[in-house]
Structure formats: structure tokens, C-alpha cells
Amino acid sequence: MEKEEANLQRDKPPKSLARPILNHETSSSSSSPELIRHLQAAFKRHRPLNKMQTTTIGPRRSVAAQRQPSRSSTADGQRPQDVVSLSQSLAANTLLTQDSRNLPSSSAAAAAGESTENASVSGTVDNMLGGNFNQQDRQMDLPKPLKSNLDIGSRNESVSTKVQSLVSSSTLTSNDMEWDATNQAEASKHQNLHPVDSEISLKSEYKVSSSLAKLGEFRNFLNQPASQCSVMGSSCATTTSIHSSSAPMLNATTQVSRYPSAVPIPSQGNLASSRPSFKDSNVLHANKDGPLPEMPASAIDQEVRVQEPNMSKQQQCTTVVEPPTLSRGSDATARVPDDMLTSVSSQPQKPDKLEKVASSKGTSAPRKRNYDPDLFFKVNGKLYQRLGKIGSGGSSEVHKVISSDCTIYALKKIKLKGRDYATAYGFCQEIGYLKKLKGKTNIIQLIDYEVTDKALLQEVLNGTMSNKDARVKDDGFIYMVLEYGEIDLAHMLSQKWKEIEGSDRTIDENWLRFYWQQILQAVNTIHEERIVHSDLKPANFLLVRGFLKLIDFGIAKAINSDTTNIQRDSQVGTLSYMSPEAFMCNESDENGNIIKCGRPSDIWSLGCILYQMVYGRTPFADYKTFWAKFKVITDPNHEITYTQLSNPWLVDLMKKCLAWDRNQRWRIPELLQHPFLAPPIPPEPRVGSSSIQLLSHIAECFGSDDRVSELCAQLKDRLRVLGGE
Ligand SMILES: Nc1ncnc2c1ncn2[C@@H]1O[C@H](COP(=O)(O)OP(=O)(O)OP(=O)(O)O)[C@@H](O)[C@H]1O
Numbered sequence: 099m100e101k102e103e104a105n106l107q108r109d110k111p112p113k114s115l116a117r118p119i120l121n122h123e124t125s126s127s128s129s130s131p132e133l134i135r136h137l138q139a140a141f142k143r144h145r146p147l148n149k150m151q152t153t154t155i156g157p158r159r160s161v162a163a164q165r166q167p168s169r170s171s172t173a174d175g176q177r178p179q180d181v182v183s184l185s186q187s188l189a190a191n192t193l194l195t196q197d198s199r200n201l202p203s204s205s206a207a208a209a210a211g212e213s214t215e216n217a218s219v220s221g222t223v224d225n226m227l228g229g230n231f232n233q234q235d236r237q238m239d240l241p242k243p244l245k246s247n248l249d250i251g252s253r254n255e256s257v258s259t260k261v262q263s264l265v266s267s268s269t270l271t272s273n274d275m276e277w278d279a280t281n282q283a284e285a286s287k288h289q290n291l292h293p294v295d296s297e298i299s300l301k302s303e304y305k306v307s308s309s310l311a312k313l314g315e316f317r318n319f320l321n322q323p324a325s326q327c328s329v330m331g332s333s334c335a336t337t338t339s340i341h342s343s344s345a346p347m348l349n350a351t352t353q354v355s356r357y358p359s360a361v362p363i364p365s366q367g368n369l370a371s372s373r374p375s376f377k378d379s380n381v382l383h384a385n386k387d388g389p390l391p392e393m394p395a396s397a398i399d400q401e402v403r404v405q406e407p408n409m410s411k412q413q414q415c416t417t418v419v420e421p422p423t424l425s426r427g428s429d430a431t432a433r434v435p436d437d438m439l440t441s442v443s444s445q446p447q448k449p450d451k452l453e454k455v456a457s458s459k460g461t462s463a464p465r466k467r468n469y470d471p472d473l474f475f476k477v478n479g480k481l482y483q484r485l486g487k488i489g490s491g492g493s494s495e496v497h498k499v500i501s502s503d504c505t506i507y508a509l510k511k512i513k514l515k516g517r518d519y520a521t522a523y524g525f526c527q528e529i530g531y532l533k534k535l536k537g538k539t540n541i542i543q544l545i546d547y548e549v550t551d552k553a554l555l556q557e558v559l560n561g562t563m564s565n566k567d568a569r570v571k572d573d574g575f576i577y578m579v580l581e582y583g584e585i586d587l588a589h590m591l592s593q594k595w596k597e598i599e600g601s602d603r604t605i606d607e608n609w610l611r612f613y614w615q616q617i618l619q620a621v622n623t624i625h626e627e628r629i630v631h632s633d634l635k636p637a638n639f640l641l642v643r644g645f646l647k648l649i650d651f652g653i654a655k656a657i658n659s660d661t662t663n664i665q666r667d668s669q670v671g672t673l674s675y676m677s678p679e680a681f682m683c684n685e686s687d688e689n690g691n692i693i694k695c696g697r698p699s700d701i702w703s704l705g706c707i708l709y710q711m712v713y714g715r716t717p718f719a720d721y722k723t724f725w726a727k728f729k730v731i732t733d734p735n736h737e738i739t740y741t742q743l744s745n746p747w748l749v750d751l752m753k754k755c756l757a758w759d760r761n762q763r764w765r766i767p768e769l770l771q772h773p774f775l776a777p778p779i780p781p782e783p784r785v786g787s788s789s790i791q792l793l794s795h796i797a798e799c800f801g802s803d804d805r806v807s808e809l810c811a812q813l814k815d816r817l818r819v820l821g822g823e
Contacts, residue, residue, distance in 0.1 A: 475497070475499060475511070475577065477509070477547070477548045477577045477579055478546050478548050480501065480546065482499035482507065482509055483499060484497050485498040485499055485500055485506070486498045488508060491650065491652070493512055493652060494510050494512040494513075494525075494652070495510070495511045496508055496510045496511075497509045497511065499579075501579075506582045507545060507582050508579075508580045508581070508582045509578070509579055509580070510576075510577070510580060511576070511577055512576040512578075513574075513575055514550075514551060514570040514572075514574035514576065515570055515572065515573045515574060516569065517569065517570050518569050518570075519554075519563070519565050519568045519570060520563065522551070522554055522570045523554065523557065523558060523563055524652070525576055525652060526555055526558040526576060527558055527651075527654070528578070528650075528651040528652050528654070529544065529547050529558070529576070529578065530558055530559065531624075531629055531651040531654050532544035532547075532578070532651060534627060534629075535623070535627065538623050539645070539647075540616065540619050540620035540623050540645065540646065540647055540648060541620065541623055541624065541647055541648050542580050542583065542640060542647045542648065542649045544578060544579070545579040545580060545581065546578075546579040547576070547577060547578045547579065548575075548577045549574070549575075549576050549577075550572075550573075550574045551570065551572060551574035554570075554574070580649070581642055581647070582642070583640025583642045583647065583649065584641050584642065586636065586638070586640050586641070587613070587636035587638075587640075587641070587707075588635070588636035588637040590636075590641065591636055591710060591711060591714075594609070595714040598714070599714075604743075605711065607745060607748070610711055610712065610748075611774070611775060613646060613711070614711065614775065615770070615775055616639075616646040617639060617646060617704065617707065618766050618769055618770055618775075619770070620639065620646060621634065621704060621766060622766040622767070622770070623648075624648065624654070625697050625700070629651070629655070630654060630696060630697055630699065630700055631650075631651065631700050631703075632653045632654055632655060632671055632695065633650060633653050633654075633672055633675075633703075634648075634675060634700050634703035634707065635672045635674070635675045636707055638650045655695075671703070673727050674706060674716040674718060674719065675702075675706040675707065676703070676727075676731065677695065677698070677699040677703065677731075678702070678731050678732050678760075679693050679694070679695050679699055679702075679760055680695050680699050680702075681728050681731055681732050682732055683695055696760075697765065697766075698760035698761070698763045699760070701755050701760075701763045701764065701765070701769075702755065702756060702760070702763065704755050704769075705717075705752055705756035705763075708751065708752055709738075709752055709756070712748060712752065713741065717738045717739075717756065718730055718731060734758045738756055740752060747772070747777070748774055750772075750773075750774070751769070751774045751775075754768075754769065754772065755769070789817050790814050790818065793810045793814050793817070794810070796810055797811070
């Protein structure tokens, strides 16, 4: 035993060949006691302090087995001959389980310590099945795809139980076998490790590799031509983990670290020879169990080299970004800075989604796409990985996504099928408005877009509409890649009001001024461009890098050059913020004029937003139904209630926006100058006659002194000049 351990130390395999100690080729000669011994030897072995097994606190990255693409079944539907029988695997499992229980506590503790230090590290198959594994390693190091597949059944403490579970359900392809055989043989040349159980090894390898398919997809995604996910800085390591419990996708863990000597990500072309390597503990490998038809073999072996290992703990910080579906709170950065070094590992969001994806991969039908549409969006040929659903509006779904250059975006997807052509046309117009508003800092920026119905887009861009009454038959979509907003004003407001409620505080006027001004400026930008938004509400103002930006031009309308109003076919907007004229759109007023909406309609909505900011509720919140709202809002005699405030200008401001008569409402340039935002500067105190009297009095007191009298006379003259006397 000791000899074996010594051998393990001395004849450690070249790191590039390090593979699981479970060797398929020689497994038949392994007996159970040997198995125990080898595992014990492996567990007891100390990690040499090489690059990978450093005692410094640098994150260790996953090194997953690389392999050829595998299929889940053979062509004739038979399970491959080397599939282990359940009983065999159960026996092996029992042994492994016993062994894992015998894990020396010191090893476990040491490894646990390391795991703790490397808290955001992805584990490897090799780590698990080779020496030095322990429960914490498994828990901390494994990417979730591994965990979810390995943590089968009762999630007991034994890795071997997990292996067994995997064995029972997995199959192997000849490709898998080839790969393992070659590499195991190669590895065994360099190490004195005795193989333990090839079939368990194969099964676990296979399954783990299958599990890493998602990781592989993300790696391939990262290796798109534009990809450069290895960036670095000098002073700090930031780990950004993005978790989502609900999104049907991989969970991307973006680990960003700064370190002076990062290794750039190899480009697609020079990755062919990369192999899992213990040496490169910071190298992320991922497997792909489904073939990517358009992907060369080299691409499958790509690695994302992420970070030098010996980073101090102090240099690391972690930000956990929860998806907006769970909480649209203070989310993390929208852009991973280019000067940071990044690795990305992927984890499944939902087991059922994973199963779905896995089963779809199991089918023999050739896939046309080289990406999984459940996990990625493709817009104009660029892939965006889904990170979570942000929300869905009346017409769209909005997802948080990450691009291949590790930038977070929002992706708005609008389904066109079944809609009437005019509506589809309207949705498509949003692209036109956003293009027009490109570069305007207070409007959300459109990064890219794609309309699958090219004819529709062409019509929108040409400003024509041929078949207005038709319906969109084809399964068309509009995709818009947008700047990502961390939180919207609606959420900010509800948070603010939660803080205020229950206390004797009122809304902070400076907070109000700060955001109200930004709201006005954003709307002013579109009004200057002759665009009426028509759906202004707190949810349509997003905070992007600390500043509010306007979104959702889905029902916006351009004002024709010969008028100040827009023509609408129907009432549009969100009830609580809709102006009287929006409710009465296209009706006739008392003078027989058709009621139209224009910029003042947006001003009314702004008044409702301000009212909500001040009082925590909209002005017509008490009127719950559509008809109740309609009745009260369209009634010119209805008096809106304004509870008295310490600052009377604030009430005045709301009244200026919520004037029933749209011609009475202030325009934005006036609102920006309203005393609430721009309080009048008090005049300089005038020099009064009292000062002159005082000087006369001084002169009298010192009358005998000519110099004092003269000085006082001069001062009096000066004061008279200043005071305008
Ligand atoms: N760029 C973005 N960044 C972050 N979140 C966004 C972004 N765009 C939209 N959202 C979120 O998605 C939700 C729906 O988006 P949007 O309002 O554009 O869609 P919609 O279908 O027009 O919705 P509605 O009909 O309710 O107005 C928004 O309320 C917002 O929370």
C-alpha cells in the first residue's frame, strides 16, 4: 500500500494526460479489495503543490474530460457491448461507497478547506474519481450539470452511488470507447495507478460528459469568432455568478478575475490539441455529447483559459446576480469589463429542462442548428445565451442574455404569428424608433435586431403597408437585442414605498427631483424627435448604469409633420396612466373636433407617474375597473385629490401635468423650469437705509475725529450706490 502511494507520488502522470484513475482497459483484472486499496491510496495522497493544487486561493477551474461527440445509442439500437450490468455496477458501487466513507478526515478537511477557498470553482471528473475527492469538493467544485446528474436518488454522501445511478441508465458509443481507451491507455503509461473499474469509469465518464453537454455548448458559443472571454486586470478578482431557478437554460457562472498575466483564450483554430490537463487547473473544458454538425472537431476541444492560479483571497470578490424573474433588484453589471479575465461555466436551471434537452439530443434526427434553441437565441447570426426571463409584456417576452463577448443584454422577442398585419407592423416600428433614437443616452439602445419576416421589415423601413388587413401566417418573430436595464422605476418605487410605509417619513424630495428630471429629459428627447410614446408608466423607465432610460416603443407613434397629434385606430396605453384624450381617442369633442392624442397625452401620463412617486399610488387607483376609470378620467369636472405637502410647488407641478384640458398642460421644457425642479434664487439682500443710518450714528459719536467723519461719509456714498438710492 505504501509502495503504491509512493508510486502515486513519484510517478504522477504528465498533467496533460491525467485522467480518472478508473481505467477501462485493465478493469477486468481489478478485484474489489484492490479497488478499495486504490481508492484509499488515492484519497490519502496529498496534493502536491503544483500549479493546480496550489495552496493559494486562486480559483480552480473545471477540467472536464474531452471526448468525441457521442450518441446515446448504437445504430442498431443495441446497447454497446461494454455497457456494464446493473449488478456489476451495484457491486462496485457498494465498494466505492464503503471507500468513500473511509475517507480520512484530514484529507477531507484539507480538501474542504481548499474547496472553501475556491468557492466558485468548477470541479472535474478527474477530481472526483481520482484522488483527493471529498464531499465538499463535489459540492463546491462540480459544475451543476455534473452535480445534477451525479446527485441522483437520495443524494447520499457517496460519489459511487451516483456513479452507479449513472451506470444504470447510460449507454456508450464506440466513439466514447475509443476515446476512453486511447486516453486511459495513454494515461496508464505514465502512472502507476491501478485501474479500478473500467465500466464504472466509462459510465461515469460518459454520463458526466453528457452532463457537460451544456457546458460544451456554452464553450462553443464562447468560441464564436467575436468571442474573447479571457480578459484581465491587475488588482481584483470578481466572480459573477448568475443563477436562475426558473429560466429554461443553463446557468452561467461568469467568473471574472483580475490578474497581471492572464492567458488569452486560444482562438478556435489553435485549440485542436488541447486536452484536459491537471496542470491547467484554471482551464475550463467542456464536453459535448451531441454532435455539432458545423463544428470542427477542434472546436469541441476548445478551452477557455481563465486565470492564473495563485491569486490571493483578498483579490477576489463575488457578486451573485439573481435573475430578474426572481427579483429585479440591484442586479449586477451589464458589461463585464474587458480588462477582466473571465471564465464561464454553465449549469442547468431546471432538471426537467435538462432532461428535455438531453432527450432531444438522444434522438437520431440530425440537428440543423449548431446550437440548442432552448438555451440560446440567435440574432443576425450571433448567439446569445439565455440567463433568465426578465418579464413578459402584453406582446413580448424579454430575456436576460449574455453575448459571446460576455456582455449582458435584454433580448425582446415578439411573436408575430396570428397577429394582424397592422399590429405586426406596429411592433416592427419599434425598431424604426429605436434606430432613430440611437445614441440618445436617455433612451434604451438597440444593439441588434432581426425580423424573420423580411418583407414586413422592409415595408416598415420603407414606410409602406401593403396588406393591412391580412394576418401574419408564418411563424415569424421580431428579436431585439437591447441594452440591459437593472431595475425599472416601478420596482424602485415599490421598494421606496416599502421603506417609507410604517415610518413617519415622506418621500425624499431630492430623490424625487433626481429621477423626475431624468424622466422629463427622456421624454423630452422623444418629443423633440416628434415621437409620442403613448405608454409612459414607471415600468417603462429602466435604470441603466445609474440613469433612467425609456423603453418600449411598441405603441409609440410618430407625429406627422403637418400636425401635432397622432392618429390612432384604438385606445392604447395602460389604464392607470391613460389621458382623457387617450380614452376618448377618435371621438368628437363638444366642438365636433375629432379627439386626438399628442405630446400632452404623454404629459398626463407623466403627471400620473409623479403622483405615484409622491403619494405611492396613481391618481385614479381607487377606481378599479375599466369603466370606473373611464368614467372618472373622462369627466372634466372630476377633481383629483392632492393631499397637502410641505412643498406647495410639488402639488402645483402635478396639477400642471394633470390638467384635464390638454391645452392647459405644460410642455416638457416648461416643466424642466418649474420651481420644484428649478427653485427661484432668492435676491441678494439689498443694502437698506438702516445701514446708512448706522453710519450716521457712528459719525456723530466720533464727530471730533475728522477722519472718522470722512470715512463714514465715503461708506454712506458707497452704500447708496450699491443700494440703488
Ligand atoms: N432593455 C431591457 N432591460 C431590462 N428589462 C427590460 C428591457 N426591456 C424590457 N424589459 C422588461 O420587460 C418588460 C416588458 O418589456 P416591454 O415593456 O418592452 O414589453 P411589452 O410587450 O411592450 O410590454 P407591455 O405591453 O407590458 O408594455 C418590461 O416591463 C421590463 O421589465
